[in-house]
Amino acid sequence: MNGSAASTVSTAAPAGAGDTTTGSTTDVEQLKALQRRRPFGVWFRDKGWRHLVGIAVTIFAIFPLLYVLSAAFNSTGTLVGSNALFSRIDFGNFSELFNNPARPYARWFVNTMVVGVVTSAATVFLGAMAAYAFSRMRFKGRRIGLLSLLLLQMFPQLLAVVAIFLLLSGISEVIPALGLGSQLGLIMVYLGGALGVNTYLMYGFFNTVPQSLDEAAKIDGASHSQIFFGIIMRLVTPILAVVGLLSFIGISGEFVIASVVLTDPDSQTLAVGLYSFVAQQRSENWGVFAAGAVLAAVPVMALFLFLQRYIVSGLTQGSVKG
Amino acid sequence: MTDTELRQAAGAASATDPDGSGPAGRPGGPGAGRRRFGADTTKGTVAKIVLLGLVDALAVYVLMMLFLSESWGALAVSSAVVLVINWIYLRKGGLPAKYLAPGVLFLLVFQVFVVLFSGYIAFTNYGDGHNSTKDDAIAAIQLTAQKRVPDSPAYKAAVLAKDNSFYLLFTDPQGKVSIGTTQAPLEEVSGAGKDSTGKANAVDGYRTLTFQEIVANQQSILAITVPVSADPADGTLRTADGSNAYQFKPALTYDAAADTFTDTDTGVLYRDNGKGAFAADNGETLTTGWKIEVGMDNFVRAFTDPSLRGPLLGVILWTFTFAIASVALTFAMGLFLAITFNREDLRGKKVYRILMILPYAFPAFLSGLVWSGILNPQFGWLNQTLLGGATIGWLTDPLLAKISVLVVNLWLGFPYMFLVCTGALQSLPTELDEAARMDGAGPWRVFRSIKLPLLLVSIAPLLISSFAFNFNNFNVIFMLTGGGPRFADTDRDIGATDILITLVYKVAFGQGTGRDYGLASALAIIIFIIVATVSAISFKQTKALEDVNS
Numbered sequence: 020m021n022g023s024a025a026s027t028v029s030t031a032a033p034a035g036a037g038d039t040t041t042g043s044t045t046d047v048e049q050l051k052a053l054q055r056r057r058p059f060g061v062w063f064r065d066k067g068w069r070h071l072v073g074i075a076v077t078i079f080a081i082f083p084l085l086y087v088l089s090a091a092f093n094s095t096g097t098l099v100g101s102n103a104l105f106s107r108i109d110f111g112n113f114s115e116l117f118n119n120p121a122r123p124y125a126r127w128f129v130n131t132m133v134v135g136v137v138t139s140a141a142t143v144f145l146g147a148m149a150a151y152a153f154s155r156m157r158f159k160g161r162r163i164g165l166l167s168l169l170l171l172q173m174f175p176q177l178l179a180v181v182a183i184f185l186l187l188s189g190i191s192e193v194i195p196a197l198g199l200g201s202q203l204g205l206i207m208v209y210l211g212g213a214l215g216v217n218t219y220l221m222y223g224f225f226n227t228v229p230q231s232l233d234e235a236a237k238i239d240g241a242s243h244s245q246i247f248f249g250i251i252m253r254l255v256t257p258i259l260a261v262v263g264l265l266s267f268i269g270i271s272g273e274f275v276i277a278s279v280v281l282t283d284p285d286s287q288t289l290a291v292g293l294y295s296f297v298a299q300q301r302s303e304n305w306g307v308f309a310a311g312a313v314l315a316a317v318p319v320m321a322l323f324l325f326l327q328r329y330i331v332s333g334l335t336q337g338s339v340k341g
Numbered sequence: 342m343t344d345t346e347l348r349q350a351a352g353a354a355s356a357t358d359p360d361g362s363g364p365a366g367r368p369g370g371p372g373a374g375r376r377r378f379g380a381d382t383t384k385g386t387v388a389k390i391v392l393l394g395l396v397d398a399l400a401v402y403v404l405m406m407l408f409l410s411e412s413w414g415a416l417a418v419s420s421a422v423v424l425v426i427n428w429i430y431l432r433k434g435g436l437p438a439k440y441l442a443p444g445v446l447f448l449l450v451f452q453v454f455v456v457l458f459s460g461y462i463a464f465t466n467y468g469d470g471h472n473s474t475k476d477d478a479i480a481a482i483q484l485t486a487q488k489r490v491p492d493s494p495a496y497k498a499a500v501l502a503k504d505n506s507f508y509l510l511f512t513d514p515q516g517k518v519s520i521g522t523t524q525a526p527l528e529e530v531s532g533a534g535k536d537s538t539g540k541a542n543a544v545d546g547y548r549t550l551t552f553q554e555i556v557a558n559q560q561s562i563l564a565i566t567v568p569v570s571a572d573p574a575d576g577t578l579r580t581a582d583g584s585n586a587y588q589f590k591p592a593l594t595y596d597a598a599a600d601t602f603t604d605t606d607t608g609v610l611y612r613d614n615g616k617g618a619f620a621a622d623n624g625e626t627l628t629t630g631w632k633i634e635v636g637m638d639n640f641v642r643a644f645t646d647p648s649l650r651g652p653l654l655g656v657i658l659w660t661f662t663f664a665i666a667s668v669a670l671t672f673a674m675g676l677f678l679a680i681t682f683n684r685e686d687l688r689g690k691k692v693y694r695i696l697m698i699l700p701y702a703f704p705a706f707l708s709g710l711v712w713s714g715i716l717n718p719q720f721g722w723l724n725q726t727l728l729g730g731a732t733i734g735w736l737t738d739p740l741l742a743k744i745s746v747l748v749v750n751l752w753l754g755f756p757y758m759f760l761v762c763t764g765a766l767q768s769l770p771t772e773l774d775e776a777a778r779m780d781g782a783g784p785w786r787v788f789r790s791i792k793l794p795l796l797l798v799s800i801a802p803l804l805i806s807s808f809a810f811n812f813n814n815f816n817v818i819f820m821l822t823g824g825g826p827r828f829a830d831t832d833r834d835i836g837a838t839d840i841l842i843t844l845v846y847k848v849a850f851g852q853g854t855g856r857d858y859g860l861a862s863a864l865a866i867i868i869f870i871i872v873a874t875v876s877a878i879s880f881k882q883t884k885a886l887e888d889v890n891s
Binding site for chain 2: 080175184192194294320324327
């Protein structure tokens with residue numbers, strides 16, 4: 020319907036070319052008249068149902084989030100008490116959350132941030148170096164290397180969780196600082212997955228940066244490190260942000276390996292700590308758990324929405340390139 | 342900070358190595374005919390030396406520790422790795438290796454090696470009761486093999502706690518009360534509070550555990566052995582249930598020459614049965630064994646053991662159903678939404694989009710827990726508020742639990758498919774669409790015959806990786822249902838919504854039943870094989886799809 024209206028306008032415009040001012044006003048009026056005249060049924064079949072779908076899906080999407088938000092601000096605290104949404108709003112759960120030494124929430128939060136930030140920064144860096152090598156250099160084993168990365172990334176690390184546990188318990192007998200119970204050990208394990216998907220994603224993006232830039236820099240006598248840090252890394256910021264963010268989200272929500280490696284409550288991450296806290300007595304601790312969940316989700320969601328544009332472009336680029 | 346140091350060192354070293362100074366530099370470097378990189382700056386060289394020095398200092402420390410702990414195999418491998426790292430960063434040329442080495446090192450240790458190690462564990466009986474060498478097992482049996490002293494009195498017991506450690510409070514048949522724990526021999530106490538049966542259950546300065554707490558800390562309470570006196574030969578007091586206790590004495594003596602244990606009372610002889618344990622002639626084995634290689638035993642057990650076979654087949658079937666249905670549902674919904682909102686002139690499109698991708702931004706492990714609250718059959722919002730006090734077992738009925746898991750996973754996954762499909766739709770050429778319309782094709786026909794096939798070419802690889810991801814989607818299952826409701830026909834902790842990976846986790850690290858690393862690894866190997874096969878087949882299919890369309 021709209022399409023036809025637009026075409027009327029465009030064909031009408033050259034006809035009234037002699038008198039431009041009046042011509043354009045009549046066009047606008049004509050358009051408005053058309054829209055006004057359009058019956059509801061036509062509008063609904065064209066666009067209205069889309070809004071219905073949009074509203075229905077939006078409710079489905081955000082209801083659980085509103086539910087947990089309401090539970091967080093409702094200091095009744097139990098699962099039953101949280102059912103009346105937004106019936107009362109106070110901060111009782113939050114103060115309770117930070118005032119129980121048996122449940123060091125603040126420590127969990129800091130631990131998650133440390134593990135997540137260190138791992139994702141390292142992942143971005145290791146992945147970018149590998150992608151640079153694959154994209155800009157030709158060497159023996161390059162094709163095989165790329166192929167094996169593609170194959171390896173199909174097998175997530177959590178499948179080998181038993182072997183990881185036994186390996187780390189072996190390490191902790193020699194160097195306790197890197198073994199079971201240490202976040203450093205956990206970060207090392209996570210870095211095993213730093214190549215793989217990330218490198219593949221970055222490799223595709225690196226290839227879109229024109230080689231002529233490198234060549235020009237080389238003529239000026241730039242070393243490969245100057246090209247890598249000074250030119251390539253600056254031009255591929257979007258993909259670095261995407262990989263960094265996706266790995267941060269992945270790491271901060273990782274449960275299996277973290278729960279096996281981090282045994283002491285003081286060293287645990289949010290995923291492990293919050294789970295063990297709520298798994299024991301789900302209904303009694305609900306309000307406090309909800310408060311913890313809201314606080315845990317806020318940074319991740321803020322980051323996600325802030326970098327949304329990059330993520331979407333990264334995802335679609337990844338999809339188009341396969 | 343080892344890994345960061347290593348990484349930085351590697352990064353800086355690779356970034357600053359002298360390179361391309363000689364014409365014989367690197368045959369494998371940047372392609373023939375390309376211009377060479379410029380020389381390094383002094384600053385870069387200094388950084389490289391410092392960081393490589395730090396890595397080597399750390400390496401020396403690790404090697405010394407390995408030497409002191411006499412781990413010769415690990416020592417040899419580590420030394421070789423350190424040498425290779427130094428060789429890579431100190432030699433001229435070999436530039437690609439300098440950029441790849443740090444990532445590849447982690448990849449080899451924590452991805453490739455652990456997979457191979459899983460493969461090895463799958464062929465052993467590694468697990469609780471079989472987690473060390475035979476010598477360790479013999480020492481442990483001598484320490485722990487204790488037998489109830491015949492005709493010794495039955496004590497009543499209560500579990501107390503003080504400063505985070507547990508104590509047992511005993512009341513003997515005469516009503517004498519005493520307290521102790523593994524480190525503190527039995528000591529008589531007076532003034533203990535007693536319950537109606539005359540059992541002492543409270544002492545000043547200690548906290549009495551409730552039944553729930555006893556159940557929750559079962560393992561540590563069962564492990565308490567209270568020496569009767571300072572002399573170990575007098576034996577110890579133990580409880581098996583937290584309310585009764587008996588006196589135990591060492592019951593087995595080891596004969597090193599014959600490699601047998603003899604029961605001091607009955608004279609029964611326990612021999613090495615070749616399966617990593619000592620067994621008597623009547624088949625009774627001592628609980629502490631050692632690790633041996635058992636060949637295909639774990640795999641055979643998985644498919645023949647009656648308590649495992651049925652549930653395992655159910656789990657495999659459900660894993661496939663779950664993964665396929667999850668991909669199909671999220672893709673269908675994502676595609677539908679992408680088409681619905683693929684209109685430039687739709688008002689509020691941006692708002693819809695932001696609100697709809699919120700579930701994707703919400704941490705996945707929290708989603709499972711939050712939904713478990715909403716769907717909780719007794720207290721949850723869905724039953725209590727929306728359905729006005731119904732008691733539908735959303736998470737406790739086998740079929741409904743499966744549907745709930747799928748719905749929650751749809752909630753988690755549709756935004757991703759929505760984003761991906763939108764991107765792919767917008768990259769389709771519009772001429773095709775117009776040409777088809779000119780030929781008289783309706784919107785449905787255009788979609789089915791033109792847009793969908795083109796879309797599938799770019800999206801198919803993502804659907805395959807989505808399948809592989811959901812095949813191992815641990816978080817949503819474990820956080821929502823924990824795998825339950827449990828199957829009735831087995832005593833193991835396996836339930837209707839368990840997928841293979843949650844089963845692996847429960848078998849290896851679950852509470853209650855003993856840890857069985859061998860079986861868990863065997864199951865993990867099965868997952869490996871399935872995922873590899875499915876991926877190989879489907880990638881081939883995708884290629885065919887691409888050929889057809891191009």
